[in-house]
Amino acid sequence: MLSPAVYEPNDGWLREEQLSIWWFGLPIGSRLLTVEGEIIHLLEYGEKNRYDGPDVNGVLLLSSKGLLHGDVEFHLREKDWNNHGHQTNPCYDNVVLHVVSEINSFRAKKTDGRAVPAVIVPIKDVERLSSNSCRLDTVIDSERVISALWPLTHIRWGAKKSAARESVKRCGDIRQAFYESTFWALGLKGNEDNFLRLSRITPLRKLEHLPDEVKIHKYLLHESGFHEGDKQLNHSFAWRRCGIRPAAHPESRLKFGAAVAVKLLSGWEPWSNPEDGTFKALSGMFNKSLPGQSWCFEWLGNVIVPFQAAWQEENSERMVQLIEEWWRLKNSQTYGKLDRQFKDFLSPKLLKSFGVRQGLLTLQTRYCNEKLCELCPLKIE
DSSP states (O other), X not given: OOOOSOOOOSSSSOOHHHHHHHHHHSOTTOEEEBTTSOXXXXXXXXXXXXXXXXXXXXXXXXXXXXXXXXXXXXXXXXXXXXXXXXXXXXXXXXXXXXXXXXXXXXXXXXXTSOBOOEEEOOHHHHTTOOTTOOOOOSOOOHHHHHHHHHHHHHHHHHHHHHHHHHHHHHHSOHHHHHHHHHHHHHTTTTTHHHHHHHHHHSOHHHHTTSXXXXXXXXXXXXXXXXXXXXXXXOOSSOOOOTTOOGGGSHHHHHHHHHXXXXXXXXXXXXTTOGGGSSHHHHHHHHGGGSOOHHHHHHHIIIIIHHHHHHHTTTOHHHHHHHHHHHHHOBOSSOOHHHHHHHTTTSOHHHHTBHHHHHHHHHHHHHHOSTTTGGGOTTTOO
């Protein structure tokens, strides 16, 4: 069986991860020449996909044919496209660029026979790059970390607050907006878009006539293509399972989605009642159906507190309190990609702070590449 995971050979110094570093280190607007001789302009990098499917999702390119919005796949050799089984996997049909270090007479093709444009990365451009390229050289004290990251954290805070506000505006109903955002959060293993889509085809108004949580759960399973249990009846949803433990499989998390729907239909309003938006309150309310402590803190940080901020936006004093509460959220676990990069320089306590992690995510996006490393706020005293 072919594995969907990134393949890294045991021999040689070059790794696919270095092609990824090269990609995210390109200046926006870069001109890329494909193997076929076409010039493509880079408009948006997209985001790394840590699960099965293409390596990068949501890129935006400009070609002679117009805007190209899709995915990017990295391979050391162009022929690895077939070696990994992508030519028969519809998950790769949205790939708009194949980034490789070596080509031959082989041309990568999608399931319908369309060729995938390829760009060759010169060896000299990647030979100095390393996936562990952080150049911090000393442990950084907590005060300086907080001072450096506070402005970057505010960027994430503003984005999440705006997303909550826009969701309410689009739905015209804060209950439905909260329901959709919670479902999106349930897909934090690569199924975010699937959960969001499901919440939109099963809005709360369609669930009102169902008598209890069990019936709502069965309805959600049916609409998502699942039979009761883990058997998928149809494939209208491309659910991802690679690297996901069984307890976090989509059909399992839908049980909690049903519990949230019941609470919302019963008048629960965590955005307007601060006492309902705490870890203790949520643990008591949902008990064993809650998908774990770590996920609960993510739900608080990504959904509940931003919705409280959108609800209280006119109250400046309350807004100050909310961002401080948001910053202080703590988790027993760290983000793997942040831990790998910063564990030698930041204390474990800081890496478990929700506010610090949000600032580090912004820092990675804006500064962690070959050209901007020296401008890193953590290096400037």
